[in-house]
Amino acid sequence: MQIFDVFLLEAVLNGLLLGGLLALLSLGLNLVFGVIDVIWICYAELIMVGMYAIYYFYVVFGWPLLLAMAAGVALVAAAGAALHQFVIRPVLAAEPINQLLVTGGVLFFLQAAATLAFGIEFKNIGVSFPPIVLGDISFSMPRLIAFGVALAGMLAMYLFLTRTYMGTAIRAISQDRAIMPLMGVNPSRIFIITSALGGALAGLASCLLVLQYDIHPAIGLSFGPITFLICVLGGLGNMVGGFVAAFIFAQFISVGGFFLAVEWGYVIAFLFFIAVMFWRPQGIWGGK
């Protein structure tokens, strides 16, 4: 019984660490949706681009790891801004389904482009950390780093959104786009900045994922759907809802996987998602 409890505790703690990472993933998607009202279906592919960028900067060009990561974040932020400027902007007034389809198109484009450019073999930056052992419990160091950085990133985003003029404008514009010019705000500029921020968050996620996972052109599929589900679960565009939903989802995966097999964790989490959708289609904390 004693041993059993310790392993359960380990599963709960690992779920907590996973939750931090998933919360960071959902934050960028929620931010963009909340402000621009467009879902970046290709969000996880931006993360994939960031992971390849870090790999090339660090392994191939031999830059210091932190510099490679900073450059990766900057690159994905620029990619987010470009995505808005060249793909989203022309369809801003179009039907939601068209907006979904163009970002879906970008998803397949990025996947195919990565396959052509980098091949399908798995790449790894080859940075390894010893596990952290506390009595009978062990954690992976990259997960702990990911958790800490994800929380710090979210705190920084929270402070930016609540304390600065630009952050306040980003929260305001989702409520009334049409009168923003009366405040001296150029809505197009806010959209570009928000998209760059969404990209930067995806870039930050790639820094954390690259420490834990191999890089391949389809890696977005491992994170895209789950990120989207978490956002829907928390109420699309609701950043706080997404934050809480990420931790709930991660516990289902981690603790569910502990009681059954690891793969079952995901099955249980998705069943939970479906059940919630029957109960509250707008998400647990969604409005309307």
Add this chain to the structure above:
Amino acid sequence: MNLAASGGHAMLRLDGVSAGYEGFQALFNVSLEVRSGESVAVIGPNGAGKTTLLRTISKLIEVTSGDIQMQDRSLNDVPAHEVIARGIAQVPEGRRLFARLTVEDNLKMGAFLPAARPRHAERLKFVYSLFPRLQERSAQIAGTLSGGEQQMCAIGRALMSGPKLLLLDEPSAGLAPVVVQSIFELVRRICAEGYTVLIVEQNIRQVLKVVNRAYLLETGRIKSSGSSAELLASDEIRKAYLGI
């Protein structure tokens, strides 16, 4: 047409302005003037183009012909989001607060202009001294304020940019009769503070008690103009709008 009488420098001048929405012209050859320190009303029936007029001055609607000048500089090529930097702030129709932001964040949005930010604290103090009720409710979500409080917040938000000219679009619309009285009292205080005000209203009797001069707008055209006393006394206004 009795355009502005002598004296007082022109702050805002419209010269033969026409404007409209796609496939629909709403303003025809409108000329008017607001002098520094004056309060001027544009009155007229529903659908006369009063709101369109203010939206055109704020450049939310394109001018199709004519010229708008703010302090002798044309606004024609100025994009909407730069109008406020020229000193024109608008309190839009229906108040249009950011309903899920706090009162304080709404006021913060009014000070978004980089030039306004260093004076944020000072102007916030001024707005709170003008509307102590807003200070009591500063942390409250704007959507939960009463109609009158929302109007205070909307006016306060516009004042946060330190405007030279304040445009007020139907401040009394949609408010309970008791509250309407207090809103006009607010407008009177704003004018007394020395702000130059251009106000659009359907509540003609009330607004004429507050402003110096007024223009009558009908179907997108200026029909007449004059001092408040002149308009209150004119048969045209009395018969058509005051029901006397």
